[in-house]
Amino acid sequence: MSVVLETRNLEKRFGGVVATSDVSLQVRKGARHALIGPNGAGKTTLINLLTGVLAPTAGRILLDGEDITGVEPHRRVRMGLARTFQINQLFGDLTPLETIGLAVSERHGSGADWWRIVGSRAGVVEDVIELIERFQLGDVLNERVAVLPYGKQRLLEIALAFACRPRVLLLDEPAAGVPEAERHEILATVAALPKDVTVLLIEHDMDLVFSFADRISVLVNGALFVEGSPDEVARDPRVKAVYLGEDAHA
Amino acid sequence: MPGPAATDVTALLAARARWRPLELVFWVVALASVFLLPDKHLILAEIAILALFALSIDLLLGYAGIVSLGHAAFFGAGAYIAGLLGKHGVQEPLFGLVAAAAGAAVLGFASSFLVLRGSDLTRLMVTLGVALVLYEFANKAAFTGGADGLQGVVIGPVLGLFEFDITGHVAYAYSLTVLFVLFLLARRIVYSPFGLSLQAVKGNPLRARAIGVPVSRRLVAIYTLAAAYAGIAGALLAQTQQFVSLDVLAFHRSADGLLVLILGGAGYLYGGIVGAVIFKLMQDWLSALTPQYWQFWIGLVLVLIVVIGRDRMANWSHLVRDIVRPTRKAPVAAPAEQERGP
Numbered sequence: 001m002s003v004v005l006e007t008r009n010l011e012k013r014f015g016g017v018v019a020t021s022d023v024s025l026q027v028r029k030g031a032r033h034a035l036i037g038p039n040g041a042g043k044t045t046l047i048n049l050l051t052g053v054l055a056p057t058a059g060r061i062l063l064d065g066e067d068i069t070g071v072e073p074h075r076r077v078r079m080g081l082a083r084t085f086q087i088n089q090l091f092g093d094l095t096p097l098e099t100i101g102l103a104v105s106e107r108h109g110s111g112a113d114w115w116r117i118v119g120s121r122a123g124v125v126e127d128v129i130e131l132i133e134r135f136q137l138g139d140v141l142n143e144r145v146a147v148l149p150y151g152k153q154r155l156l157e158i159a160l161a162f163a164c165r166p167r168v169l170l171l172d173e174p175a176a177g178v179p180e181a182e183r184h185e186i187l188a189t190v191a192a193l194p195k196d197v198t199v200l201l202i203e204h205d206m207d208l209v210f211s212f213a214d215r216i217s218v219l220v221n222g223a224l225f226v227e228g229s230p231d232e233v234a235r236d237p238r239v240k241a242v243y244l245g246e247d248a249h250a
Numbered sequence: 251m252p253g254p255a256a257t258d259v260t261a262l263l264a265a266r267a268r269w270r271p272l273e274l275v276f277w278v279v280a281l282a283s284v285f286l287l288p289d290k291h292l293i294l295a296e297i298a299i300l301a302l303f304a305l306s307i308d309l310l311l312g313y314a315g316i317v318s319l320g321h322a323a324f325f326g327a328g329a330y331i332a333g334l335l336g337k338h339g340v341q342e343p344l345f346g347l348v349a350a351a352a353g354a355a356v357l358g359f360a361s362s363f364l365v366l367r368g369s370d371l372t373r374l375m376v377t378l379g380v381a382l383v384l385y386e387f388a389n390k391a392a393f394t395g396g397a398d399g400l401q402g403v404v405i406g407p408v409l410g411l412f413e414f415d416i417t418g419h420v421a422y423a424y425s426l427t428v429l430f431v432l433f434l435l436a437r438r439i440v441y442s443p444f445g446l447s448l449q450a451v452k453g454n455p456l457r458a459r460a461i462g463v464p465v466s467r468r469l470v471a472i473y474t475l476a477a478a479y480a481g482i483a484g485a486l487l488a489q490t491q492q493f494v495s496l497d498v499l500a501f502h503r504s505a506d507g508l509l510v511l512i513l514g515g516a517g518y519l520y521g522g523i524v525g526a527v528i529f530k531l532m533q534d535w536l537s538a539l540t541p542q543y544w545q546f547w548i549g550l551v552l553v554l555i556v557v558i559g560r561d562r563m564a565n566w567s568h569l570v571r572d573i574v575r576p577t578r579k580a581p582v583a584a585p586a587e588q589e590r591g592p
Contacts, residue, residue, distance in 0.1 A: 051460065053456075072464075073459045073460065074459045074460075074462050074463060074464050074465070077459075077460060077461060077462035078462050082460070082461075083460060085457070085460075089454055089456055089457035089460070090453075090454065090457065091449065091450050091453035091454055091457065091458075092453060092454075093449065093453055094446070094449060094450065094453065097259070097262055097263065098266070098446055098449075099450075101263060101443075101446065102443060102446045102447055102450055102461070102463075103461040103462075105443035105446075105447075106443070106447070106461055106462040106463055107462060110443050111443050111444065111447050111462070111463060111464075112443070112444050112447075112467075112468075112471075113442055113443045113444060114438070114439045114442045114443075114444035114445065115438060115439075115442060116442060116443075117263060117264065117266065117267045117441050117442060118263055118266070118441070118442065118443050118446055119259070119260060119263035119264075125259050125260050125263070128259055128263075129259050132259070141259075141262060142262065160457070160460075160461055161460070161461075163461065164461055164462055
């Protein structure tokens, strides 16, 4: 399978601190690729580099072979690289309907349309409905996002990224903080994402990682430590050492 | 849970922009004032102009979250453009409005790139600075008349038919019509995808970028538009008074505009108009009561409103907003406890 997202010798320094060190990562098309690592391993920094929130000190990022290292964040989204956030980043004063309506409008290229109401452009409503159904937001369409139950906010968080029709979807701890009762809904939704969307999952929860991923990269101290299939990673004594070591310190 | 049908979602999206009964009542009352309050037209014209100015600040602050302490720069630019046109023989008022809008928009577009940088505090300072620069420029330049003001402004009849008169009838009808037309345009804009993207940028610029919104470009666009609106408001003042004083660029005009908007409530378009009515009537009443000290009282009232009544003010404007936009249900449940697991 071809590589859809790739980093080459990616490096990020904050002053003297190396947060990302010589990371060359390849994510294959259609993969369910998980990125794991102990706290402070540099997972969030890597996500921020991939999405363009941070600029790398050195190295390159390629999306479908095209160099996107210097491309602005919103353009990367339009090129097919969308992300969710570990801590909800939503529009509290809008409704889920407005939020999704906006994201879909932007993807259809009508985000700058200032004359017609949201949803008047052909195809927008159909996409909005598909998202509402896929992410089970039908019963809260007109609530303010800020007052939604946390699980619903989490679903909206993923729906927003998915609304950008990404080729690569970066999921940053999708189930983080979700109460046990609502957790199943999120996991089922993540598992049901279409197979042609490549998913890069950043996760702490090992049950979720091993049930979902077909490829796992382990990040330690900003560098790629081990990469392989779930079985290989599970058997790797060095990975155990890292995680046991962390547990021993905890 | 049954999935929503296409008709439901289309209807819900359309319902966002539907006219509420209260809005119709509002504009019927405004129209009625043209016929029923002929002896109040002078102050009503001032109210309409202030309302338009506050509406332009609402587009910035209420929708895009941009704070400005120098919005008078655009008001003043529009006023001088319309005044200078009238002085130099271009007396058609509607052309004056268009020219003022265009001039203020160019100025807004140019200064927007400064304003985009940095945080709220930076924006306050930059907007304030731009307005101060313009004020001193108008003060020193020969063609503006400096501190004496721009004399000899002659404005022709509106559409060649309605001559401006001393009673303010034409001035009010003209200002109110311009306000209404620009209100309709603003209303159209805030319910469009563009308007929604502004609210998204205001709510969370990081996420707005992450769903593909070109944040800077949208902010430049709304800043330019708001400048054009303010320019038209300034032109209305110049035309209806047939005089332009340095005062149009003064700091207190920017501050008043902001106060008016806060009085009426930001973010639902009517706040600027409601605030302008309250502000002007209060000013009128207080200055009749205590001609020398009215600013003391108006200052005190504003402090009381903002400090003591802040939460109540917010609740009040939310209430009005909910009546105006009933698609947004009142919160039924407290937000879920947002505990994050280890």
